[in-house]
Amino acid sequence: MVYSIRATAAAVVLLARCSSASILEFPVTFRNTYACVDILVGTPPQNHILVFDTGSATSWIADKTCANGGCDNFSGYPWKGYDANSSVTSKDLGIYDSIDYLGGGTGGEAYSDKFSKDGLTWTQTFISANQTSMGFIAGEGFLGLAFSSIAEQATKTVMETLMQDGLVDNPRFGLYYGTEFNDTHGHPGKGLLTLGGSHESKYVDGDITWVPGKKDNGVYELWRSNLKTFYGQRKDNNGNPQTNGSLQYELGAANGVFDTGAGLIYVPDDTIDTIYDSIGWNYTALLHGDYIPSCTDFNSTWSVTFTFESDKGSDFTNITLTGDQLRIPGFAYQPDACNPPFSTSGSPYLFLLGQLYLRNFYSIFDFGGKKAEDFNVLIGFGNLKKEWRMI
Template identity: 25%
Template sequence: MHLFPAAVLTITLISSCAARVLNFPVNAASRSRTHFHRGQPQQRLHAPVRLRALSRQDGNRKHVRAKASTIDIELQNLNNTVYYGSINVGTPGQQLNVAFDTGSSATWIFSERCLSSPDCHMHRKYNNASSTTLKNKLVRFAFEYFTGSLSGVWVEDSISVGGLTVENQTFGLATVNDGVYENVDIDGMIGLGFLKMFGGKEPNLFDNMVGQGLLQNPVFSFYFNRKDSDDPSSRLTLGGTNPDLYTGDFTFVDLTAQNRWQFEGDWVQLNDGEVIFSKYGFQAVVESDNDMIVGPYEDVSDLNMKLGATLLSENGYLYVYEINCDSIDSLPDVEFIVDGKKLALSSKDYIVKRNGRCLSAFAGKKNSTVKRHQLWILGTPFMRGFYTQFDKGNGRIGFAKAKHLNK
């Protein structure tokens, strides 16, 4: 994502976050990001920046607000495509549903003034006139997505997540919407990426949680369940991890870019040990609001052929594959080798059911490389298999086996 300090901010967030209830598989393909494919990976972070709690002034007294250990936020599963939770915005708080996205840093919600397009009507909207703590920054924004676009103004107000209230948080207030979160009960997005908002001046919500002394550790973690199973509820844990939701030890890898949750892996193989691609290493970005696993077209095509999948659709950007639903239980695990360890993804996680069809979560994209390394985008199908820890303080990401109750 690129931010420009201009009177009108245009931000390209080509993203899956504008999630819809899919009626045709090609729409699923069109919702994955491309903006990470344009960038180049930066040097590995050897000395990560550690966030520290900031004190604030209250009259002549200086104090730091009490820090929480960890906070669990329950997330709703929308047909194994997107996961969302509730926040409260303003004073008094107005409850809204938002997606939490590690692939971007911007926070935005729909405004009560978003009345000009049909795509505004079904959403709950923030009434800025009802909040006593709102501040208008008088600068407009425009966000572009594959499924549509939205625009509005930057504002500042309090946002509460899991009982933690961030004061003076900058976010976008969308007044015009064309296709973003169409027919979905989601009213906005919380970005959990690295870049600052509002021309690079304002920290995102999670950084403010740490900076305002609300959390002890700059760490958050996701557990994503399966819609058709007896898994425990999906969770976003702020400030650390929830040991009840994973088994075994974490596999940690350092970040290889300073502006996104990107790491380097070794190769990818089937569970019979056959290396099918990326034998010379790959780069991967983890995105919590992307319902696909996107990789280089040639390798993904080869993988889907070995899985018995056939090409279903392509839209000039992504190639999407379908597989016989009766074969799911007999499919092999797909193993991502990271730091010499196997991260085995089962067919229950990488096969996604849509409208009576079974789709492979592995979608192909042409020209998917960064500095001669193959680039993968690991979305929610990957994160269903692995409890994922995002450690901002140490510049690393960790994976542990998700504790599914019904394997």
């Protein structure tokens, strides 16, 4: 009788743990400009450092052989590989998957295993990568945060796994990058990735600007929205604003994709000259090394504005960044020179808005529902309170 009572009590506690929802907090560590988070994988759990990526869906971790020299690693950081044989909860799904990225590719066997964070454990599908050309990344793999509609065979994104298993409070995640974007020297900085919730009351000054997500082939694939207009503006010698280089698109033609896995702001190839002209720079001179932009050239006298479809129907939403918000020191190995903020995306209608864009806001990625058939996607951007802005 005592055993039955104890067993029943234990079952009740276990059920409560399994059915209660959570918010998972991932402090952000920067390693050579790559924003990473720590997560425990396997049984017994082993810590892995992954680059979080809203531009891809399937998570992957370099396997033991890949991490121990089987794959090129020129990131400057050691990789600890996933060892399926050392985890009693690992399961080989019997499928070889591969992922193509703009900057390379990764392939390996699909697995499921236990992932753990903040005391919560769940079964997650991912790729145990035995080959990758992503040797430049400072993490041991990617934490995919796009949509499972583009996930590799037999895998699902971390967020959709958590949502559909009822393990998180809300169908959204929030992101604050912090104030140090190069290297936080082996420990987390101020940045925070929150799965299952968001902290706009803590970080945001004023209201959130929302833009609606955009479906492709009837489903959400990436965190993207319709982009209507882009223009640059700079002040003349009298301090009067001059608008130059406006780009106009039919609604639905151009995409703004919000991608934490990208570093800069990438624009359609045929617009790059116009975009630099709009802020008073010459792209050809940049390419040939005839102009090395000083960090003092990144100031509030010029700005760029992106106009997105609004969440309010027929209206449009302008989001503006000033030059001083786009400063990345260290261009051409010179501490007082800053990286050109725009590069080409390789697509005639793709604006890829990476870390350089996102770090200026508190960002909210809201699914609008926990199941794919209920998704009604919104992406929110909040201006940061003064104490959370970059120095």
